[in-house]
Amino acid sequence: MRVLISGAGIAGPTLAWHLAKAGMQVTVVEKRTRSQAQTGQNIDVNGTALRVLKEMGLFAELRRLNTTERGTHFVDRHGTPYAAFPVEGISMTSEHEILRGDLAQILMDSTMQHERIEYLFETAVQDVLANDEQAVEVQLSNGDTRRVELLVAADGQWSRTRRAVFPADAVSTNDKGAFFAYWTAPRSASDDEWWRIFTALPNRVAMVRPDPYGTLRVCLSFFPRTDAQRAEWQTASRAGPEAQQELVRRQFADAGWEVPRLLDTIKDAPDFYMQKCEQIKLRHWSVGRVVALGDAAYAPTPLTGMGAPLSILGARVLAGELSKLAPDEHPARALEAYEQVYRPFVEETQALPSFVPGIVHPQSAWRLWLLQTALSIGARIVSLSFVKSRVNRDPEVEDFKLPEYDAFPRVADASPVKA
Numbered sequence: 001m002r003v004l005i006s007g008a009g010i011a012g013p014t015l016a017w018h019l020a021k022a023g024m025q026v027t028v029v030e031k032r033t034r035s036q037a038q039t040g041q042n043i044d045v046n047g048t049a050l051r052v053l054k055e056m057g058l059f060a061e062l063r064r065l066n067t068t069e070r071g072t073h074f075v076d077r078h079g080t081p082y083a084a085f086p087v088e089g090i091s092m093t094s095e096h097e098i099l100r101g102d103l104a105q106i107l108m109d110s111t112m113q114h115e116r117i118e119y120l121f122e123t124a125v126q127d128v129l130a131n132d133e134q135a136v137e138v139q140l141s142n143g144d145t146r147r148v149e150l151l152v153a154a155d156g157q158w159s160r161t162r163r164a165v166f167p168a169d170a171v172s173t174n175d176k177g178a179f180f181a182y183w184t185a186p187r188s189a190s191d192d193e194w195w196r197i198f199t200a201l202p203n204r205v206a207m208v209r210p211d212p213y214g215t216l217r218v219c220l221s222f223f224p225r226t227d228a229q230r231a232e233w234q235t236a237s238r239a240g241p242e243a244q245q246e247l248v249r250r251q252f253a254d255a256g257w258e259v260p261r262l263l264d265t266i267k268d269a270p271d272f273y274m275q276k277c278e279q280i281k282l283r284h285w286s287v288g289r290v291v292a293l294g295d296a297a298y299a300p301t302p303l304t305g306m307g308a309p310l311s312i313l314g315a316r317v318l319a320g321e322l323s324k325l326a327p328d329e330h331p332a333r334a335l336e337a338y339e340q341v342y343r344p345f346v347e348e349t350q351a352l353p354s355f356v357p358g359i360v361h362p363q364s365a366w367r368l369w370l371l372q373t374a375l376s377i378g379a380r381i382v383s384l385s386f387v388k389s390r391v392n393r394d395p396e397v398e399d400f401k402l403p404e405y406d407a408f409p410r411v412a413d414a415s416p417v418k419a
């Protein structure tokens with residue numbers, strides 16, 4: 001079977017690894033350059049997804065490239081922490097923090113040299129010309145057309161492949177309201193190995209996190225409360241990086257804490273990125289010989305901390321079901337099975353209480369006081385050894401019951417895929 005994957009983020013290369021292992025021929029097309037595709041900030045990998053990376057032989061690399069973060073500090077406007085959540089306890093910092101870009105690179109490195117995997121960078125899927133009984137035919141931006149047995153849309157939250165194939169009413173979005181802006185900045189004397197989070201009135205959060213390269217990962221988020229604010233952010237987010245940066249600078253100028261010096265670094269940032277916090281829901285994950293994977297099918301938003309694990313597990317299940325097909329069989333049976341096995345876990349993961357993320361972007365001094373009080377009491381409670389011993393969080397506990405597929409190695413005999 002020949003498979004064309006659109007998108008070399010987290011989902012695409014993970015799927016390529018598994019399909020090649022199962023003997024299939026894979027082409028991955030990525031619209032960015034290789035180095036642009038390897039950007040992005042802190043993500044964590046936990047639960048069953050961690051086991052998959054172990055079985056792919058990538059666990060040592062994952063650990064080696066950890067972000068060195070020691071925990072989470074909520075700070076006041078003087079930078080003094082009022083609530084601390086060290087990684088050893090209950091914390092938003094997990095045991096396996098890595099930059100998205102580093103994880104993308106590890107996954108690409110483990111698949112790049114394989115004889116059955118081909119990568120085309122700066123190439124996008126432009127259109128789907130046919131999707132019928134025999135094949136799916138794809139128009140690429142480099143002028144080529146490709147005929148393959150399966151097309152996978154792994155091109156992210158705003159997937160163009162999804163738009164070309166799925167009916168508009170099959171896609172729904174769950175707008176969580178907030179906007180996030182990310183970039184990399186130089187460190188200064190006050191930066192340490194902690195994730196520092198500052199809540200600014202009204203409706204704003206600023207945070208900085210360490211990375212393993214001696215620089216700092218900045219994230220600002222804004223939660224619009226009025227129609228005018230929403231329209232302003234929406235317009236800028238569609239208009240591109242210049243308008244986005246201008247808005248972020250203007251709206252955060254008076255936020256306090258260390259925000260002004262962070263804003264000064266935007267213009268030199270190599271990787272500024274803005275994202276609307278929005279979940280993707282697809283009524284059905286496949287149409288004929290085209291299937292959606294990862295954020296293209298079920299973006300959960302950074303609020304869940306589950307974007308990367310969902311992509312990794314989804315890739316494993318999809319590849320596993322495809323590996324069970326008879327030679328020359330139409331993929332429909334496998335695509336149905338992928339959805340049937342995996343959809344319940346996706347829906348559980350996407351379920352977020354409606355007060356998130358509004359509650360962490362308070363609009364008044366009173367709500368900020370409530371939030372800070374709750375956090376500082378919470379931090380004190382979870383630091384009690386009595387509580388710690390009871391809720392010992394194991395990041396490797398299996399959250400998704402992965403079916404066994406003969407095509408893939410178990411942990412004991414796990415090794416990098418060999419050409």
Ligand SMILES: Cc1cc2nc3c(=O)[nH]c(=O)nc-3n(C[C@H](O)[C@H](O)[C@H](O)COP(=O)(O)OP(=O)(O)OC[C@H]3O[C@@H](n4cnc5c(N)ncnc54)[C@H](O)[C@@H]3O)c2cc1C
Pocket residue numbers: 006007008009010011012029030031032037039040041042043100123124125126154155156157159160161182273293294295296301302307308311
């Ligand atoms: C630049 C970037 C930075 C990110 N930073 C963060 C972060 O800091 N924190 C966080 O939690 N999540 C971040 N994410 C999202 C996170 O990667 C996903 O939630 C999750 O890992 C799912 O991965 P995915 O492979 O499905 O999608 P993505 O990681 O979004 O990858 C999709 C890939 O498809 C490519 N692509 C898009 N359109 C086309 C096309 N038409 N043809 C070919 N290729 C195409 C994109 O360039 C991208 O490389 C980021 C995503 C991107 C693209």
Ligand SMILES: *[C@@H]1O[C@H](CO)[C@@H](O)[C@H](O)[C@H]1NC(C)=O
Pocket residue numbers: 044046047048092094304305306394395396397398399
């Ligand atoms: C993985 O991390 C996410 C986000 O922090 C969390 O919600 C989830 O419970 C974690 N899962 C496991 C198995 O630890």
Ligand SMILES: *[C@@H]1O[C@H](CO)[C@@H](O)[C@H](O)[C@H]1NC(C)=O
Pocket residue numbers: 063064065066067068212
């Ligand atoms: C995390 O990375 C640092 C180096 O950046 C290394 O010293 C440390 O051992 C790593 N941690 C783990 C758990 O591998």
